[in-house]
Every structure is written in C-alpha cells, then in structure tokens.
Amino acid sequence: MxxxxxxxxxxxxxxxxxxxxxxxxxxxxxxxxxxxxxxxxxxxxxxxxxxxxxxxxxxxxxxxxxxxxxxxxxxxxxxxxxxxSGRETIAGPLRIGSSVSFGRLQIAPRLPAFLRRYPGIQVDLQLSDQNQDLVSEGLDVTLRIGALNDSGLIARHIGTTHRMTVAAPHYLAQHGEPRTPEDLRGHNCLQFNLLTSQNVWVYNHGAHRHEVRIKGNAQSNNSEAIRELVLGGLGVALSPVWLFSEDLKAGRVTALLRDYTAQPLPINAVSPANRRQSARVKAFVDYMSQALETAPELQAIK
The missing domain is CATH 1.10.10.10 (Winged helix-like DNA-binding domain superfamily/Winged helix DNA-binding domain)
Structure with a gap:
C-alpha cells in the first residue's frame, strides 16, 4: 500500500x-x-x-x-x-471561488486572456454569494471583498473596491438629493446584507468621519439585485464603482455625495493555510492583481 x-x-x-x-x-x-x-x-x-x-x-x-x-x-x-522551485509547470486544474457579481463581471471576462496565456490550466469558476469554505468546497483560491474574519487563511491583497452612493434620476426628482451623509436618514436606502456593517454607511470628509445608520424597505445578498432596485427608482445604494460604472456613463444613475469618500473595501485572494499555493494559483493571483490595478472601473470616482 x-x-x-x-x-x-x-x-x-x-x-x-x-x-x-x-x-x-x-x-x-x-x-x-x-x-x-x-x-x-x-x-x-x-x-x-x-x-x-x-x-x-x-x-x-x-x-x-x-x-x-x-x-x-x-x-x-x-x-x-x-x-x-522555478521548474513547476503552470498547468492543471484550478478551482476558483468568488461572489456571483464580482465573478461574473470582473473575473469571467478576464479568463479568456488568462487561459490564452496559460493554455495548460483548466479553470472551474464557482460563484456564490455566501462565504465559501475553501476546504469543503475544494477551492484552490477565492477572491473576497471586505474584511477577512478567518485568520487561518493565507490572504494576499490584490486590489481595492471603491464605492459610491448612487440613485436613479427619477428617484431623486421625487425625493430630492442628499447633500451630506446625514441626509441619508431621510431616504430609502437599499442594503447589501452580506457586509457586517450593512446598516451603517461610513464616509470621510477631510479629517471628519461620518457614520450614518440607514434604513430602507429592501435588501439583498446579491449586488446585481441591488443594482436592479436602484435602476427601478426604489432608493439609494452604497455600491462598488465597478457595478455602476457603465450606468453612470449612460446617465442611468447619479453619483451622490461626491465631496465625501465612502469607505473602500479590500479585495483579497485567499487560499487554505494547509495547502501550498501551486504555480497556477500564483499565476492567476498575479494576473488578477495586475488586471485590477489598471481597470478603470476599479478606480475611485473623482
């Protein structure tokens, strides 16, 4: 044996x-x-x-x-x-995890170029809006947005999700535009409920920090569902720039509170602590880090 x-x-x-x-x-x-x-x-x-x-x-x-x-x-x-070391072939299966929206909008479109660069890799992209257990799901690496609670993981910071406050023009025509974070208390705020601070939105203005407890009549664990609610004129959302960048250009949404900086969220590539990162995991993480660094939709709105 x-x-x-x-x-x-x-x-x-x-x-x-x-x-x-x-x-x-x-x-x-x-x-x-x-x-x-x-x-x-x-x-x-x-x-x-x-x-x-x-x-x-x-x-x-x-x-x-x-x-x-x-x-x-x-x-x-x-x-x-x-x-x-230095002789490992970049090939073989690569099981990647991500949230649904980030995986569909930011990872999947970049996989063709990645696989053209490394044709020996076979990708299995697993999307879920719940924090995936890397070991039980058999994941080699997962990309997570926000603070990491599990210290038993190997994490590498590969980017930043800048966020902006948005609403549809027809919502603002009816309810008015908030001028300060505190004005949000009078608006219907749509919550992404996978964040630990889902009902507290944090902004910085110079040396001043604003923490606003918001409320609203709808929430979701999926970013694209929040986007649809905003486009439908239901309320205001604090969401990733990459989710609304095209809508902003097309005038389907308006960026609010532009003098205030919403608290950004880190993007980490996370691997199990007891599993060595293979050459293909490192290649993917390096590739995504470079791609996210230059992506216009990952930059802060000026």
Whole structure:
C-alpha cells in the first residue's frame, strides 16, 4: 500500500465529506476510494471514519490522525516545492471561488486572456454569494471583498473596491438629493446584507468621519439585485464603482455625495493555510492583481 497516497486520499475524504466527490476528483470509482481507506484502517488497526447513511464523521482516533496527516502532507508538499522551485509547470486544474457579481463581471471576462496565456490550466469558476469554505468546497483560491474574519487563511491583497452612493434620476426628482451623509436618514436606502456593517454607511470628509445608520424597505445578498432596485427608482445604494460604472456613463444613475469618500473595501485572494499555493494559483493571483490595478472601473470616482 502506498501509505502517503492513502493518507492524502483520507484527508481529501474528510475535507470533502464524500467518497464520491473524491472519486470524481481522482477520476476513479467510489468503491476504489472506499477500499483504499479500508486498507489504511487495517494497516493502522482501527477505524478512522464512522460511516452512516447521512454523513461521514471521524472517530476520535480518526480526528487525531487527520490532523497529523495534514501536517505530514504539508511538510512533504513544501519539501517538493522547495526542490522544484522555478521548474513547476503552470498547468492543471484550478478551482476558483468568488461572489456571483464580482465573478461574473470582473473575473469571467478576464479568463479568456488568462487561459490564452496559460493554455495548460483548466479553470472551474464557482460563484456564490455566501462565504465559501475553501476546504469543503475544494477551492484552490477565492477572491473576497471586505474584511477577512478567518485568520487561518493565507490572504494576499490584490486590489481595492471603491464605492459610491448612487440613485436613479427619477428617484431623486421625487425625493430630492442628499447633500451630506446625514441626509441619508431621510431616504430609502437599499442594503447589501452580506457586509457586517450593512446598516451603517461610513464616509470621510477631510479629517471628519461620518457614520450614518440607514434604513430602507429592501435588501439583498446579491449586488446585481441591488443594482436592479436602484435602476427601478426604489432608493439609494452604497455600491462598488465597478457595478455602476457603465450606468453612470449612460446617465442611468447619479453619483451622490461626491465631496465625501465612502469607505473602500479590500479585495483579497485567499487560499487554505494547509495547502501550498501551486504555480497556477500564483499565476492567476498575479494576473488578477495586475488586471485590477489598471481597470478603470476599479478606480475611485473623482
């Protein structure tokens, strides 16, 4: 039995929570994966996984062995990487995560050029407006906007999402235009509810900081849904410049409070702490960092 390979399969089964998912990853069958783990259990002399019809759960011994296997595999991976540094081929599968709107509008349009540069990579772009668990989802890297709460991740800052306050002209014709952040209290403010401070909008004006608690009759966990509500004349939104840049040029929305700077949000490329960043992950992160640095829609509105 290839002990190291069996340990790797065991770790992936724990991370994915499914024999079948790991079998698909390895282009083999579920019974083959099951037999490998049974052989490992016989070698160890005890059960690693308590199998049930609903889910997989680790035995106490299995949990300890899983943690030890992660460290061992990470050490082996690091040793190989140090030996092969500079010679690693930029090829193979790359599983990328992102929010729906950012992935559709900022990542997907840039993938053709990226794949022309690296034709040996096969991209799997997974979009979700919930914070994806990198390990259980099998993601190599995910792009996240906003403050990071999980300190157990490897993060690289690759850009900034500048934000602007917007409303449709027909909304403003009916309700008037706010001149200061405090005026927003009298407006119907549309909330993007995945931010921790969804109902507090923060602005800076010189040395002064304005924190305004807003309220409104609609919210969503999807940026493009907020955009549709704004275009429909429902209210005011504090949203990424990249979401409304074309609407602003076309006059479909008006930028408000231009003398005030809305608090920007960082864009981070995040990877699991226990998984070495491959050459293809580094290539993608470098590519996106360069692309976002020069993208007009990622710049602050003057």
């Amino acid at each position: 290839d002990k190291l390979n069996a340990m790797s399969v065991f770790v992936r089964v724990v991370e994915r929570g499914s024999f079948s998912a790991v079998a698909r990853e390895m282009h083999t069958s579920q019974p083959t994966i099951s037999k490998m783990l049974q052989a490992l259990e016989r070698e160890l002399g005890g059960k690693l996984i308590a199998r049930s019809t609903r889910k997989l759960s680790l035995t106490d011994e299995g949990q300890r062995y899983y943690e030890q296997c992660r460290h061992i595999l990470a050490a082996v991976d690091a040793a190989e990487h140090n030996f092969q």
